[in-house]
Amino acid sequence: MIGYKANDRKGLVNMENRKEQIVNIAIDFIEKYGFDSFSYKDLSEAVGITKATLHHHFPKKEDLGLAVCEKLKVKAKVVKSKIDKLDTAQEKIKYIFDNLLNCAKTGDICPISSLQAEYNVIPDSMKEMVADLSEREIDYLSEILEEGLGEGIFEFKGNPKSMALMILTSYKGAIQYSRAMDDNTMSTVVEQIYNQIMK
Amino acid sequence: MIGYKANDRKGLVNMENRKEQIVNIAIDFIEKYGFDSFSYKDLSEAVGITKATLHHHFPKKEDLGLAVCEKLKVKAKVVKSKIDKLDTAQEKIKYIFDNLLNCAKTGDICPISSLQAEYNVIPDSMKEMVADLSEREIDYLSEILEEGLGEGIFEFKGNPKSMALMILTSYKGAIQYSRAMDDNTMSTVVEQIYNQIMK
């Protein structure tokens, strides 16, 4: 049983519609507790509607899970398009790292990491989407690293794909570690990663 | 609901006693599904006893969880004492990395990572132990890195503690990623980490 009210959530100023609101709060729950560890009862209380109404919008929890994955995909695209507008790999990587550190402030873990951790207990339909999301993250970071090598601002051992993989796994792992460790764990790791790639 | 039989488990040749057997299979479940996602029913079927008997040994699931953490602590000490017997940091790091790659073959995630991911839903008593286990891992790897710097076989940017943090977070994150990605994800990351520290 989890206590959590809709009003706790920041950034829900422009409440689009109920379905979106439900998905957003579900993502919060996944980041905090994991997909398997929150119930429709928890969610209904957080949204401020009944369980029955939740089931009206998302008949099965799997339906909700899929909507969450779709939303994560959209969110990733939004971030990507913002970064694409930046001119240099230098600016791009700065944007990404600032963003990473910012995400970690809440003590919540990345929703994709959370779903990876529960990979063996989520429905197959969700597994596919989690796999897709995971792959896209790596590929995109890899591109930026390659760009930065071309610009001559990065320098590191190994190829961009391997480095992208190491960076993301480290970052995601760090968020989890920092839950059980002191607050500066995240910044230490992000700085250390930064050290590894900068000329 | 999870289907899993006791005989599936390798390495349970010397079944010490029932309590130990239960804890061992519980660790398997945590690695595969997470603490919250397996039930006493699942566990009882895997062990081959009834739920009531499980409750006899571990009245509450929290009791079982604590026993699991204790066991993980013992296991960590056993590995540590093996590594301590090795002469050089070179041998030690090789042992660790071989071990890391080996662990990852099963597709199960590190039990500590699993418990970190569920940090907000496990009992407080378990949180303390998970925090302790997390810290010890980092400190120990940090010592070895420092030793290797002294021997002149390692070379990297940043201090040993930061590097230890980056390595472990990356490794743990990689195990989770590799669930959703192809099989060579793990070896790519481990090799990349290795590249970062070797002279």
Next chain:
DNA sequence: GTCTATACAAAGATAGAC
């Protein structure tokens, strides 16, 4: 779209017999 009421299965836990 939202509610009340209800069904049904699963999960955690206990009592008491052997």
Next chain:
DNA sequence: GTCTATCTTTGTATAGAC
């Protein structure tokens, strides 16, 4: 130490009214 039986609470889900 193990069992059967039972209890309670929770989780998922549906039916039907407004």
